[in-house]
Amino acid sequence: MTPFRASMHWLHTWVGIALGTLLFAIFWTGSLSVFYKEIDRWMMPMTRLELPASVSLDAMRPAADALAHGTNSPHWKVYLPTANEPVHNVIFQSKTDSATLFPDAPGNIMARRFLDPNTGDLLEDPGTLGGDFLYSFHFKLSMRRFPVGYYPVALAGMAMLALIVSGILLHGRIIANFFLFRRQKRARASLDLHNAVGILGLPFHFLITLTGLIFFYNLHYPLALSIPYGEDAGGYNREAIAAYARPEAGIPAEPASLDEMAAEAARIWGRPVGTVRVYHPGDKNAYALMMPRDDGAVSDVRDSLFFDVPSGKLLHNQVAKPALATERFIAGLHLIHFRHWPVRWLYFLLGLSGCVLIATGFLFWLESRRKRHAALGLQGVRFVEGLTVGSTTGVIIATLGYLVANRLLPSTMPVRAAAEIGCFYFGWLAAYAHAWLRPGSAWYEQARTIAVLAVAAVVLNAATTGDHLLRTIARGDWAVAGVDMMLLVGAGIAAVSARALSHRQIAKVRQVA
Amino acid sequence: MRSGAGAGVPSASLSYAVPHPAPDHLQNPWAIAVRVVTAAVGSYFASSGLAALGAVILAFATGIERSEAVMVNVLAAFLTYLIMAMWAFCERRLPVVVIAIWLGAIATHALAVFLVSLAAATA
Numbered sequence: 001m002t003p004f005r006a007s008m009h010w011l012h013t014w015v016g017i018a019l020g021t022l023l024f025a026i027f028w029t030g031s032l033s034v035f036y037k038e039i040d041r042w043m044m045p046m047t048r049l050e051l052p053a054s055v056s057l058d059a060m061r062p063a064a065d066a067l068a069h070g071t072n073s074p075h076w077k078v079y080l081p082t083a084n085e086p087v088h089n090v091i092f093q094s095k096t097d098s099a100t101l102f103p104d105a106p107g108n109i110m111a112r113r114f115l116d117p118n119t120g121d122l123l124e125d126p127g128t129l130g131g132d133f134l135y136s137f138h139f140k141l142s143m144r145r146f147p148v149g150y151y152p153v154a155l156a157g158m159a160m161l162a163l164i165v166s167g168i169l170l171h172g173r174i175i176a177n178f179f180l181f182r183r184q185k186r187a188r189a190s191l192d193l194h195n196a197v198g199i200l201g202l203p204f205h206f207l208i209t210l211t212g213l214i215f216f217y218n219l220h221y222p223l224a225l226s227i228p229y230g231e232d233a234g235g236y237n238r239e240a241i242a243a244y245a246r247p248e249a250g251i252p253a254e255p256a257s258l259d260e261m262a263a264e265a266a267r268i269w270g271r272p273v274g275t276v277r278v279y280h281p282g283d284k285n286a287y288a289l290m291m292p293r294d295d296g297a298v299s300d301v302r303d304s305l306f307f308d309v310p311s312g313k314l315l316h317n318q319v320a321k322p323a324l325a326t327e328r329f330i331a332g333l334h335l336i337h338f339r340h341w342p343v344r345w346l347y348f349l350l351g352l353s354g355c356v357l358i359a360t361g362f363l364f365w366l367e368s369r370r371k372r373h374a375a376l377g378l379q380g381v382r383f384v385e386g387l388t389v390g391s392t393t394g395v396i397i398a399t400l401g402y403l404v405a406n407r408l409l410p411s412t413m414p415v416r417a418a419a420e421i422g423c424f425y426f427g428w429l430a431a432y433a434h435a436w437l438r439p440g441s442a443w444y445e446q447a448r449t450i451a452v453l454a455v456a457a458v459v460l461n462a463a464t465t466g467d468h469l470l471r472t473i474a475r476g477d478w479a480v481a482g483v484d485m486m487l488l489v490g491a492g493i494a495a496v497s498a499r500a501l502s503h504r505q506i507a508k509v510r511q512v513a
Numbered sequence: 514m515r516s517g518a519g520a521g522v523p524s525a526s527l528s529y530a531v532p533h534p535a536p537d538h539l540q541n542p543w544a545i546a547v548r549v550v551t552a553a554v555g556s557y558f559a560s561s562g563l564a565a566l567g568a569v570i571l572a573f574a575t576g577i578e579r580s581e582a583v584m585v586n587v588l589a590a591f592l593t594y595l596i597m598a599m600w601a602f603c604e605r606r607l608p609v610v611v612i613a614i615w616l617g618a619i620a621t622h623a624l625a626v627f628l629v630s631l632a633a634a635t636a
């Protein structure tokens with residue numbers, strides 16, 4: 001092996017062991033995030049509504065204004081109802097919500113409430129962060145008040161790119177290795193599977209990681225954004241993105257019709273409005289920022305129209321210039337806000353193939369060292385095996401624990417959303433403890449736990465909401481039915497795996513005896 | 514960190530050989546630590562400085578809008594970061610790695626700031 005290939009091998013091995021845990025969790029929650037709106041419907045029964053033919057901004061504005069005034073939020077934003085989110089999704093700044101354990105902590109969180117799409121009235125607080133928790137774990141480890149979670153995720157992302165490139169370069173004969181599958185030898189089988197998934201998924205794994213990093217370019221390269229503007233520190237943001245802003249006047253004023261402004265925006269773009277953000281609601285200087293709906297194309301377009309709310313007059317029209325529009329396309333490749341369902345499923349499956357890639361990488365590390373470590377009395381394999389189990393089946397158990405807790409915790413409970421999240425982390429930690437304490441049987445016991453929890457989630461959904469599979473399918477509620485069906489498929493795979501693993505375990509015990 | 518790489522472990526029978534021995538320049542733990550910090554942190558700042566400098570020069574040379582020049586260079590920065598970080602583990606001479614990357618990080622930022630202030634002074 002040449003020194004170059006040996007360096008690549010060394011890099012691949014150690015970066016994989018050091019960051020594989022974080023990467024698996026990011027790929028797992030990222031794959032689920034393809035369907036996070038569907039998971040929202042499953043976890044928030046009060047939002048399982050039918051999308052009305054038309055919705056009104058003027059009807060929902062009073063409730064949104066009241067939410068913002070109630071928490072002194074300088075603005076509110078609404079995601080208008082869509083087929084997979086048939087409610088007004090209103091975001092505003094707050095010190096507190098049902099996921100907040102420490103309401104007196106410094107800084108605000110982005111709180112979220114839902115409004116009825118027909119009347120614009122406030123819906124009951126769902127008492128859960130729903131799929132949004134998994135989604136925000138994917139890109140910022142769900143850190144809500146302190147925005148530091150983006151950085152470990154970015155580090156893992158760069159590590160993933162380095163893993164992919166080094167994983168290719170360490171091979172002497174990549175084409176030959178690609179067609180190799182040595183099923184009989186365990187270490188070889190995990191390596192061959194790792195190689196096959198790695199090559200087949202290569203374009204996706206590389207692009208999904210790179211696009212995810214680029215999406216947060218303004219967080220990751222602050223110096224490159226500010227230095228070219230010299231003394232004018234906020235110049236980049238003003239020039240490229242938020243081209244209009246004005247302070248509060250302190251004088252109340254009646255708003256004009258938001259629906260008419262939205263109609264004007266739709267006329268200018270030739271496509272409907274997707275989101276509306278109102279700054280200083282109720283003030284004389286109130287203004288509305290509108291962006292188009294992004295479910296009809298790849299690009300995550302953020303062209304913006306700014307309206308004067310008291311008069312309804314257009315203030316500013318911001319269109320992305322070519323380089324920024326390119327970045328918005330790259331971001332769109334990652335965000336997949338488009339509604340093309342076969343492509344969404346492809347993203348989901350390819351995302352899970354990333355999980356398989358990471359898990360088989362761990363397995364090969366273990367199997368190729370097991371004998372040697374046993375002979376030399378080294379503890380590395382035992383430690384990494386526990387790490388692998390906790391990082392793979394452990395995070396799946398945590399996710400299912402989160403769903404089951406959602407159906408079991410009473411709706412009247414204070415800080416209910418925080419309790420659900422507590423169940424997620426408790427389940428994960430328990431899985432690690434179990435993996436390190438019972439190294440021989442951890443794999444199949446955790447696989448069995450996954451099967452049980454997934455079936456329990458489906459049963460609990462039917463018992464607590466009455467929406468069993470037959471009813472949701474008959475109603476055409478594919479969000480809830482789809483989550484239930486995926487839980488059952490997952491339970492089946494886990495049960496088959498648990499059975500196979502326990503047979504292997506029994507065979508091994510017989511061998512020793 | 515060395516347990517898996519196998520350095521320093523008394524050589525056992527052949528069947529328990531290390532799967533892939535670490536190359537000579539990735540044996541000393543202190544040298545590895547310096548490489549890791551240089552690759553992760555140094556390469557980041559070098560790519561950031563290169564993007565800033567590239568944006569300043571591109572905007573000046575072509576007259577395109579600054580925000581556009583920034584965007585083009587920041588898109589490239591993610592890949593220059595990756596390439597520099599990986600090079601930090603391939604180049605066998607550690608001093609070359611440390612000097613090239615850290616000097617690059619400082620020099621590119623400084624030059625970009627200098628060019629912007631020069632342009633502001635002459636404008």
